C-alpha cells in the first residue's frame with residue numbers, strides 16, 4: 001500500500017511540476033541551452049564517451065537529461081542532492097571562498113555546487129576506465145549531475161546571499177506577474193527573451209548565443225575554458241564570477257516589492273546569455289579534458305592529485 005501511495009504522490013508531484021513552469025534550477029530552458037551549446041563543442045572522442053554513458057531515454061542527446069537533477073531533488077531518496085545546486089555566501093560581501101562557503105545548511109563540508117562539481121568530475125576521471133574498480137560509482141548519474149551543476153554555478157543567484165536564499169525570498173513583479181528574484185534569473189528572463197526576440201523558440205535563442213560564441217566572444221573562449229594548473233575543472237573562479245554578477249546585476253534595483261520591467265530585462269539579458277554561453281563552453285571543455293585519451297602533462301599531474309582545494313580544519 002505504501003508503495004502505491006508513494007507512487008501516487010510522485011505522480012501528482014510530477015504533474016504539478018508540469019503545471020508550474022520553471023519551478024527548477026536555471027529553469028529547464030537554461031539547462032537545456034547550456035548542454036546543447038556544450039554538445040556542439042565536444043570532441044569526437046568525448047561525444048562518444050558521453051553517448052555511452054547517457055541513459056537510453058536520452059536517445060543520445062545530453063541536453064535532454066540536463067534537468068534530471070532538478071526532477072529528482074525533492075524525492076525522498078534524493079533529498080540529499082538538493083543542497084548541491086547552489087552555494088550560499090555571506091550577505092553583502094560579494095565574494096566567494098570555497099573553504100569558507102562550501103558546506104550545506106548543517107555545516108557538512110563540500111556539500112555545495114562547487115564541491116559537487118569536483119566530486120562528479122573525479123568520479124568520471126577515476127571511474128571511466130574500468131580498470132579502476134575500487135569504487136563503483138554510477139557514471140551515468142555522475143555525467144548528468146556534472147552537466148547540471150556546471151550550469152547552476154553560472155546562474156548568478158546560485159552563488160549568492162545566505163539570508164535571502166539566493167533571491168528566493170525576495171518577492172518582486174516580473175512585469176505584471178508576481179514571482180521572486182531567484183525565479184526571474186532561473187526562468188523569467190529567458191522566457192521573456194524567447195517571446196520578445198526569438199520567435200518563442202529556444203533553438204533560435206541557442207543559435208543566437210552560438211553565433212556570438214563564434215564571433216563576438218571567439219577571442220574570449222580560451223580564457224573562459226583554461227584552468228590555472230591544468231585541472232580538468234575549476235569551478236571556484238566560475239563561482240566568484242557569479243557572485244559578482246549577482247551583486248552588480250541581479251540584486252541591483254531589485255529590492256523586495258519592486259516591479260521589474262523593460263529596463264531590468266534589457267540590461268540583464270546580455271548577462272544571462274553570456275552565462276549560458278560560458279556554462280556551455282566550460283562544460284564541453286571539462287568533458288573533453290575528462291575523456292581525452294592523450295592528456296597533457298599538466299592534466300596527468302592534476303588527475304593524480306586531488307583537484308579540490310585543501311581546506312585548513314577550522315578550530316571552531
Ligand SMILES: *[C@@H]1O[C@H](CO)[C@@H](O)[C@H](O)[C@H]1NC(C)=O
Pocket residue numbers: 084110111112115116117119120
Ligand atoms: C559525491 O557523490 C557521491 C555519490 O553520488 C555522493 O554520495 C556524495 O554525497 C557526493 N558529494 C558531493 C559533495 O557531491
Ligand SMILES: *[C@@H]1O[C@H](CO)[C@@H](O)[C@H](O)[C@H]1NC(C)=O
Pocket residue numbers: 055138139140141
Ligand atoms: C545509474 O543511474 C541511472 C539513473 O539514476 C539508473 O537508471 C541506472 O539504473 C543506474 N545504473 C546502475 C547500474 O545502477
Ligand SMILES: *[C@@H]1O[C@H](CO)[C@@H](O)[C@H](O)[C@H]1NC(C)=O
Pocket residue numbers: 208209212216270273274
Ligand atoms: C551578441 O553580442 C552582441 C554584441 O555584444 C550583443 O548585443 C547581443 O545581445 C548578443 N546576443 C546574444 C544572443 O548573446
Ligand SMILES: *[C@@H]1O[C@H](CO)[C@@H](O)[C@H](O)[C@H]1NC(C)=O
Pocket residue numbers: 128129290291292293294
Ligand atoms: C582508457 O583506456 C584506454 C585503453 O587503454 C585508453 O586508450 C584511454 O586513453 C583511457 N581513457 C582514459 C580517460 O584514461
Ligand SMILES: CC(=O)N[C@H]1CO[C@H](CO)[C@@H](O)[C@@H]1O
Pocket residue numbers: 222223224226227228229234237
Ligand atoms: C581559471 C583561470 O585560471 N583563468 C585564467 C585563464 O586565463 C586568463 C587570461 O590568461 C586569466 O586571466 C584567468 O585567470
